[in-house]
Amino acid sequence: MNVGIVSYGAYIPHYRIKIEEIAKVWGDDASSILDGLMIYEKSVPDMDEDTITIAVEAARHAINRAGVDPGRIGAIFTGSESHPYAVKPTSTVVAEAIGATPNLTVADFEFACKAGTAAIQACMGLAESGIVDLGMAIGADVSQGAPGDALEYSAAAGGVAYVIGKNDLIANIESTYSFTTDTPDFWRREGMPYPEHGGRFTGEPGYFKHVTSAATGLMKRIGTKPSDYNYAIFHQPNGKFPTRVAKILGFSNEQIKPGLVVPRLGNTYSGSCMMGLAATLDIAKPGDRIFMTAFGSGAGSDAFSIVVTDRIDEIRNCAPSVEKLLSNPIYMDYATYAKHKGKIKL
Amino acid sequence: MSVPRFWRRLKNLYNLIGTHCSKCGGYYYPPRNMCPKCRRNGLVVPFKFKGVGEVVTFTIVHSAAKDFAKNTPYILAIIKLDEGPRLTSQVICNHNDIHIGMKVKSAFRKLGEESEKGMIYYGTKFVPLIDP
Numbered sequence: 001m002n003v004g005i006v007s008y009g010a011y012i013p014h015y016r017i018k019i020e021e022i023a024k025v026w027g028d029d030a031s032s033i034l035d036g037l038m039i040y041e042k043s044v045p046d047m048d049e050d051t052i053t054i055a056v057e058a059a060r061h062a063i064n065r066a067g068v069d070p071g072r073i074g075a076i077f078t079g080s081e082s083h084p085y086a087v088k089p090t091s092t093v094v095a096e097a098i099g100a101t102p103n104l105t106v107a108d109f110e111f112a113c114k115a116g117t118a119a120i121q122a123c124m125g126l127a128e129s130g131i132v133d134l135g136m137a138i139g140a141d142v143s144q145g146a147p148g149d150a151l152e153y154s155a156a157a158g159g160v161a162y163v164i165g166k167n168d169l170i171a172n173i174e175s176t177y178s179f180t181t182d183t184p185d186f187w188r189r190e191g192m193p194y195p196e197h198g199g200r201f202t203g204e205p206g207y208f209k210h211v212t213s214a215a216t217g218l219m220k221r222i223g224t225k226p227s228d229y230n231y232a233i234f235h236q237p238n239g240k241f242p243t244r245v246a247k248i249l250g251f252s253n254e255q256i257k258p259g260l261v262v263p264r265l266g267n268t269y270s271g272s273c274m275m276g277l278a279a280t281l282d283i284a285k286p287g288d289r290i291f292m293t294a295f296g297s298g299a300g301s302d303a304f305s306i307v308v309t310d311r312i313d314e315i316r317n318c319a320p321s322v323e324k325l326l327s328n329p330i331y332m333d334y335a336t337y338a339k340h341k342g343k344i345k346l
Numbered sequence: 347m348s349v350p351r352f353w354r355r356l357k358n359l360y361n362l363i364g365t366h367c368s369k370c371g372g373y374y375y376p377p378r379n380m381c382p383k384c385r386r387n388g389l390v391v392p393f394k395f396k397g398v399g400e401v402v403t404f405t406i407v408h409s410a411a412k413d414f415a416k417n418t419p420y421i422l423a424i425i426k427l428d429e430g431p432r433l434t435s436q437v438i439c440n441h442n443d444i445h446i447g448m449k450v451k452s453a454f455r456k457l458g459e460e461s462e463k464g465m466i467y468y469g470t471k472f473v474p475l476i477d478p
Contacts, residue, residue, distance in 0.1 A: 046438065047417050048456040052468060056454040084466055093468060097360045097454055330440070339416075 001176075003128040004169040005162055005306070007068055009061025009319050010278045011054050011140075012158040012265065015044040016329040017337045019153055025334045026148050033153055038239020042156040042266025044332060044340050045142045051080045052090050054159040055140040056097040058271075062136065062161040063098055065319035066168070070100040073163070074132025077122050078108050079115025079139045079270040081188065081195075094138065104132075112186060113235055114296030115139060116160065116270040121176055121302060123164035134165040139270035146194035147343055154238055156266025160274040170312040171281065171290070174305040177218035179210050186297030197297070203241070206299050211235065211245050214301035215293045222305055226250040229305075230288040233276035235295035236262035251291070258283050259292075264326050277306075279322035286310040347458070349465050359469030362452055364431060366393035375431040397452030398475060399427040401437065404444055413458050425450060425472055436471045449475040 018041045023030035034040060045054070055078050063070055078091045091106035109115040109122075116139020123135025140159025145151030164173075185206035188195035198206070211234055219225060226232070232251040234242035239262050246256045259276030268275055273294035280290055286308055293303040338344050355376075357363050364375030368389045372381060375395060381388025404423035407414070414420070421437045421444050437450060450472040457467040 046455075048438070048471070050456060050466075052466075053454050053456060056468075060454070093360075096356065097468075099361065 001124070001128060001173055003124045003164065003166055004172040004309075005281075006134060006165040006168055007062045007066030007163040007170065007315065008161065008278050008281060009058045009063070009065055010158070010160045010275060010322050010325055011057035011061060012322070012325040013043050013045045013049055013054070014328070014330050015046060015340065016041045016331050017044055017334065018331060021334050021337075022153055036238075036240065037153055038243070038263055039154055039266055040263050041329070041331075042154060043158055043268070044337055045157040047340055049142070049157070050084045051078075051082045051140045051142055051159070052084055052093050054142065054157065055080070055090055055094050055138045055161070058140060058159040058161040059094050059098050059136060059138060061319040062163050066163065066170070066315045067318075068134065068163055070098045071103075072133045073098075073100045073136050074104050075123060075126050075135040076100060076104060076106045077119035077135070077137055079111065079117075079119045079137070080108065080141050081110055081112055081115065081269055082141045082143055083108055083110070086190070090140075091138075094136075100136075111300060112296035112298050113237065113267070113269045113272050114294040114300060114302055116274045117292075117294035117302040117304070118296075120162055120164060120304070121178070123162075124173060124176065127165050134163055137162045137164060139268075139272075139274045141269035141271055143267065143269040144188070144194050147338070149194070150199075151195065151197065154262075154267040156268050158265060158268035158271045158275055160271045160278050162274065168311060169309050170315060171309060172307045174307060175218060175222045176305075177214055177221055177303045178300060179214040179217055180300035181210070183210075183297075183299035185299055202297065206297055207235070207237070207241050207295050208245060208248070210299050210301040211293050211295050212248060214303040215249050215291070218293075218303035218305060224305060226255070226291070228289060229255060229291040231258055231280045231284065232256050232291040233259035233273055233280060234293050235273045235301075236260065236276060237267045237272070239263050261322060261326070275322060281308070281312065282316065282321040282323060284308045284312060286312060347467055352465065352467050359457070359467075360454070362395040362397050362427075362470055364393055364395060365390045373427075373429040373431050375427065375433055393429075395427050395429055395431070397427075397470070399425045399450060399472075401444065401446055401448040401450060402426050402432060403446060404437065406441060423472070438471055438473050443474065451475045
C-alpha cells in the first residue's frame with residue numbers, strides 16, 4: 001500500500017490515581033488487583049479537560065511534530081466512546097482549533113476501544129485514493145467506570161492523533177486487516193453514564209477471539225510471522241490481556257515492551273492501542289517493522305503491519321514523547337478523583 | 347456567555363487570533379477593528395499569537411461566581427504574551443509553583459458550560475512552559 005503515517009502526536013493529562021487508593025475506598029485487595037490487571041496507576045483528566053480538549057492537544061502535537069500545513073488536511077475522524085456531545089461532532093472543534101476548516105470532511109467514530117484505528121483505516125482509504133491530501137485519525141477518551149466497578153481500576157484519559165498521507169512518511173502502512181462479529185461483551189446504552197460489561201465474557205469470546213483472528217488474518221494475507229517484527233502492540237485494557245495474547249500469537253515480551261504503556265497509564269480506550277504505537281514510534285529506528293492489533297468491544301479488531309522510514313529521526317523530537325507525557329505525574333486521592341470525574345453531583 | 351457571542355469569538359478563543367497593525371507594528375488581543383495608535387491611518391490585519399508569555403501578576407480565587415464554583419480554588423493571572431499584548435486567563439498549575447515572571451504557554455481547555463444540557467465553551471488557558 002502506498003499510504004502511511006506522516007506524523008503523530010499524543011496527549012496525557014497530568015493527574016494520576018494509584019490502584020491502592022481506589023481499592024482502599026471499596027475494600028478490595030489491592031495486591032490481587034495489581035497482579036490481576038498489571039495496572040499500577042491510571043491517568044485522570046483535569047476539571048476542565050474532556051475528550052475534545054485531549055483530542056485538540058494531541059492533534060496540535062501531531063501538526064507541530066512534522067510541521068504539517070493544516071490546510072492540507074481533507075478529513076478528520078475522531079474515535080471515542082466519551083464524546084462530550086451526543087450530537088455535535090468532536091471533530092468540528094478539533095478542525096477549527098488546528099486551523100483546518102472549512103474545506104474538509106469530518107465525522108466522529110464510535111467502536112468502543114478501536115474507533116481510533118477504524119479512523120486510521122478510513123483516512124488510509126481517502127488518502128490512497130487521492131480524495132484527500134492528508135487525513136487525521138484521532139483516538140481519545142475520558143473513559144467511564146462506575147464507582148466500585150472493576151472498570152474503575154483501568155478507565156483512564158488520553159488521546160493520540162495520526163496524520164495519514166502518501167508522501168513524507170515516517171512509517172509506511174503495509175497492510176491492514178479487520179475481523180468483526182456481533183459480540184455483546186461490553187456496551188453503554190444511550191443516556192447512561194457508565195458502561196455495562198459481561199465480566200469474564202469480555203475475555204475469550206471478545207478480546208482473544210478477535211485479536212488473534214485479526215492478527216493471524218493479517219500475517220496470513222501478507223505472508224509474515226511474529227519473528228519478522230521488531231515490535232508489537234495489542235489493545236491494552238489491562239496489562240495481562242496484551243501480554244497473554246502476544247504469547248498466544250508467538251510474540252515475545254521484548255517485542256511488546258516499548259508499547260505496553262497501560263501499567264502506568266491505564267486504559268485510554270480509543271487511544272489505547274494508538275498510544276502504544278506512539279510510544280513505540282518514539283524509540284523505533286528506520287527500517288523497524290511494527291505489528292499492531294486494536295480491539296473494540298461489540299466486537300472487532302483492526303490489525304496493521306507498519307514499516308518505519310528514515311524520516312522518523314527528523315521529526316521524532318519535535319513534539320512530546322509518550323514517556324515525557326507520562327513523567328512527573330500529580331497524584332490525587334479518591335475524593336479529588338471523584339470530583340474530577342463528575343462522580344459527585346452538586 | 348450566549349451561544350452567538352461565543353460563536354463570533356470562537357476563532358480568537360481557540361487560537362489566540364488577535365490583530366497586528368502593520369503600520370506601527372502594534373499587536374492587539376482581543377482583536378481590534380482599528381489601531382488605537384494610528385487610528386484611520388492604521389493597517390490592521392489578523393495575527394495568530396504564538397501562545398507563549400509570562401505571568402505579570404496573579405491571584406488565587408477561592409470564592410468564585412456560580413459557574414466557576416466547582417473549580418475553586420483556581421489561579422487567575424494577567425499574562426503578557428511574547429508579542430506584547432496582555433490578557434487575563436486561568437493558569438493551570440500547582441498553586442505552590444505560580445509566580446510573577448513564570449513562563450507559560452497556551453493550552454486548549456474547557457472555559458465553561460451553559461448547563462448540563464447546554465453548550466460547552468472551549469478556549470485558551472495557560473500552563474507552565476515545558477520543552478517537548
